[in-house]
Amino acid sequence: MEVISADVAIIGAGGAGLRSAIAVAEADPGLKVALISKVYPMRSHTVAAEGGSAGVVQDHDSLDNHFDDTVSGGDWLCDQDTVDYFVSHCTREMTQLEHWGCPWSRKPDGHVNVRAFGGMKIERTWFAADKTGFHMLHTLFQTSIKFPSIQRFDEYFALDLITDEGRVQGVVAMEIRTGAVKLFLAKSVIIATGGAGRVYQYNTNGAIVTGDGMSLAYRHGAPLRDMEFVQYHPTALPRIGVLITEGCRGEGGILVNKDGYRYLQDYGLGPPDPWPRKKAMELGPRDRLSQAFWQEEQKGRTVETPLGQAVLLDLRHLGEKKLHERLPMICELAESYMGVDPVHEPIPVRPTVHYTMGGIRTGVTTATDIPGLYAVGECSSCGIHGANRLGSNSLAELVVFGKQAGSHAAEYVKSARAVNEGTASKQAGDVLRRVKAIAEREKGERLANIRNAMAETMEAGCGIYRTGEGMQETCDTLAALKERYKGVAVGDKSRVFNTELLYAVELGYMLEVAEAMATSAVNRRESRGSHQRIDGYEKRDDQDFLKHSLAYYNPSGAPRIDYEAVNITRSQPADRVYGGEGDKIKETANV
Amino acid sequence: MSEQQSDQQTIQIEILRYRPETDHEPVWQSYTVPFDPATSVLEGLTYIKDHLDGSVSFRWSCRMAVCGSCGMQINGEPKLACQTFLREFHPGKVRIEALANFAIERDLVVVMDDFLEKLTAIKPYVIRDQDKPLEEGEYLQTPAEQVPYMQYSQCINCMLCYSACPQYALNQEFTGPAALALAHRYNMDSRDQGVDQRMEILNMEEGVWGCTAVGACSEVCPKGVHPAAAIQQSKILGTLDYTKMNALRKFILPKGAR
Numbered sequence: 001m002e003v004i005s006a007d008v009a010i011i012g013a014g015g016a017g018l019r020s021a022i023a024v025a026e027a028d029p030g031l032k033v034a035l036i037s038k039v040y041p042m043r044s045h046t047v048a049a050e051g052g053s054a055g056v057v058q059d060h061d062s063l064d065n066h067f068d069d070t071v072s073g074g075d076w077l078c079d080q081d082t083v084d085y086f087v088s089h090c091t092r093e094m095t096q097l098e099h100w101g102c103p104w105s106r107k108p109d110g111h112v113n114v115r116a117f118g119g120m121k122i123e124r125t126w127f128a129a130d131k132t133g134f135h136m137l138h139t140l141f142q143t144s145i146k147f148p149s150i151q152r153f154d155e156y157f158a159l160d161l162i163t164d165e166g167r168v169q170g171v172v173a174m175e176i177r178t179g180a181v182k183l184f185l186a187k188s189v190i191i192a193t194g195g196a197g198r199v200y201q202y203n204t205n206g207a208i209v210t211g212d213g214m215s216l217a218y219r220h221g222a223p224l225r226d227m228e229f230v231q232y233h234p235t236a237l238p239r240i241g242v243l244i245t246e247g248c249r250g251e252g253g254i255l256v257n258k259d260g261y262r263y264l265q266d267y268g269l270g271p272p273d274p275w276p277r278k279k280a281m282e283l284g285p286r287d288r289l290s291q292a293f294w295q296e297e298q299k300g301r302t303v304e305t306p307l308g309q310a311v312l313l314d315l316r317h318l319g320e321k322k323l324h325e326r327l328p329m330i331c332e333l334a335e336s337y338m339g340v341d342p343v344h345e346p347i348p349v350r351p352t353v354h355y356t357m358g359g360i361r362t363g364v365t366t367a368t369d370i371p372g373l374y375a376v377g378e379c380s381s382c383g384i385h386g387a388n389r390l391g392s393n394s395l396a397e398l399v400v401f402g403k404q405a406g407s408h409a410a411e412y413v414k415s416a417r418a419v420n421e422g423t424a425s426k427q428a429g430d431v432l433r434r435v436k437a438i439a440e441r442e443k444g445e446r447l448a449n450i451r452n453a454m455a456e457t458m459e460a461g462c463g464i465y466r467t468g469e470g471m472q473e474t475c476d477t478l479a480a481l482k483e484r485y486k487g488v489a490v491g492d493k494s495r496v497f498n499t500e501l502l503y504a505v506e507l508g509y510m511l512e513v514a515e516a517m518a519t520s521a522v523n524r525r526e527s528r529g530s531h532q533r534i535d536g537y538e539k540r541d542d543q544d545f546l547k548h549s550l551a552y553y554n555p556s557g558a559p560r561i562d563y564e565a566v567n568i569t570r571s572q573p574a575d576r577v578y579g580g581e582g583d584k585i586k587e588t589a590n591v
Numbered sequence: 592m593s594e595q596q597s598d599q600q601t602i603q604i605e606i607l608r609y610r611p612e613t614d615h616e617p618v619w620q621s622y623t624v625p626f627d628p629a630t631s632v633l634e635g636l637t638y639i640k641d642h643l644d645g646s647v648s649f650r651w652s653c654r655m656a657v658c659g660s661c662g663m664q665i666n667g668e669p670k671l672a673c674q675t676f677l678r679e680f681h682p683g684k685v686r687i688e689a690l691a692n693f694a695i696e697r698d699l700v701v702v703m704d705d706f707l708e709k710l711t712a713i714k715p716y717v718i719r720d721q722d723k724p725l726e727e728g729e730y731l732q733t734p735a736e737q738v739p740y741m742q743y744s745q746c747i748n749c750m751l752c753y754s755a756c757p758q759y760a761l762n763q764e765f766t767g768p769a770a771l772a773l774a775h776r777y778n779m780d781s782r783d784q785g786v787d788q789r790m791e792i793l794n795m796e797e798g799v800w801g802c803t804a805v806g807a808c809s810e811v812c813p814k815g816v817h818p819a820a821a822i823q824q825s826k827i828l829g830t831l832d833y834t835k836m837n838a839l840r841k842f843i844l845p846k847g848a849r
Contacts, residue, residue: 110731142715206652448641492646500645
């Protein structure tokens, strides 16, 4: 087996992985970085983020405002020390991206412009039209080319981590073009593999978003935290799940039901006028908007489309000029996929799985429970998203904590003990045998059947509203699917670019992550943020559940669930109020 | 695509298969796939992969024409499979091949090394004599100053332009449309001062002068980048460079780069 030595190995070359790589290179150009990714960097799913990235810039805004919006948006399940670090570093990182060439949208005077996002008191979302993730990713990728110490291993698929006496020692990965399995020795490893939205049937995520890194860390003992919190983005195209950015509503778009009625006023987000205004109606938080859709659907007030039930996102009043300037990709996507020109017709949309708030437990430094192993981005749970992520915080997270991961990994390798090559080679051999067993199995089940059954049961039991019975059924189904997975067969016996084999390995990752989500969910007997129950646990229960859930891997069955305290420094849990109710509280506070 | 599609219309998809370990040359293979008006060519391929033949290999991810993975020849034209719909071809069939002008790695997957090398070679990043400290904030750039480069920053690296380019077909040394457009994107950015470094590369024979201004790249670009325009503008810059017509050169370049 070929052995490649590096100081820091990074798995994933999206926004978080690239920013980490640059941070290592800047901290010490003498450190060798192996940037391992199952796709070319510009294919990473950061590319699909549309609306923008948070950073306080306006004089009448403040870090406290960003902190409050984040913590209340997260229904007080955020770690407040981490949120403080985050909000105080966002703007610097946004400016750094600007210096690297990111084409942020500007005001006439040449300063960076900002827009409003849901759940936000004051506009602070930096945007590059409606292709913010695309521009951030390409800026980071292109900038990374400047650094000779970053060696990319594009289209290398991570199969496992190497550990020795509890410390991380490297990564085993398959070169997709040859099928060759290689051992990367590294004193430090950063996981930046993104989320796991593909465990659900309908989602805004790319095919590659399969929870790989979450599963790898989990198998090695790092807990997955707050996995029950899965964000449904309120506005995606029905069935196909193409994302229609919150920026649409930030620019003034409205949501109506089949009667043309702005239904959000019935769900504690009104009154509808004046519009647009912050933290109200269509600019309420994502969890509330997705829940309102579900209620409307129950009442039979949604619109029937060939692609399923939907509500209508109306942008016509913004006018052609503004739509083409601020939301060009939305116009293009609506036209391509729905045959709708938003200048003249509303876009049918519905909530669709978008983001995993939970992930590998980390904190301000991005360190995981495993010495030498760091995690950053959607695969991680650093503590800023709580029970519901505030829109435009995830892109900022990639760079703020990407820089942290790179800096801390660079620091760690200075004093880390040398890699034990013998142990590493032995473990890599075991990994190779495991993959071969899947690759060579002659008869068995088609993997797509298992994958589809998993996606359906996640949607059915762990959706926008949940019941104990439904979640338990999902847990049971997943357990049965894990058994069936042991008999999955890959028809393709070749080595070169064998994507069937990759999908089979990915399915193993996904089943584990899905099980962590469902098991964490059924154990949380309250409603908070994106986890809403309708079986007697409709209220938030701070007495028993103001705590993070931790899912620990259990090789013989469902994960072991534990809990840990939330870090609360200065914001005590309160009611989450938006719309007119929120204004009243603000007025009282101002008196 | 859901599985219950018995009442649906079907369409024939032919794929040019190539498995280097077993095929001496590419061979056509045909599949019958259900579709509805919203089914993309990509969804047709994933249907084949999931239900008919797991060995068909292709790159894909975002399904929304921004990750640039799924470029392929569809009935002879370079297109993104996620943005092309099966209904357009019915009742005829759809013939899908790997992107033209690239070596096939396997099936619909092409070798991307050459493209990546070219993208890297043109120094696609902001080059400055001295960077200002982050504490001093952003570089000011008005919307009008963004216009000259904004269009060229929209490239998703899907490589459709290379497969359409007659010059690249003849001479693989040619830097090609996407990489040249990206070089121009940075040259036209008022924050950048690297134009001289890049013009050295662009002014080589396999740089902008390799282009014969056919314009096929701009026609197939799914993002309206218009690489042909970028290359023609670079040629003017290159000429002025060569003839030392600095006054005119200043007129074309953004303020920061002069």
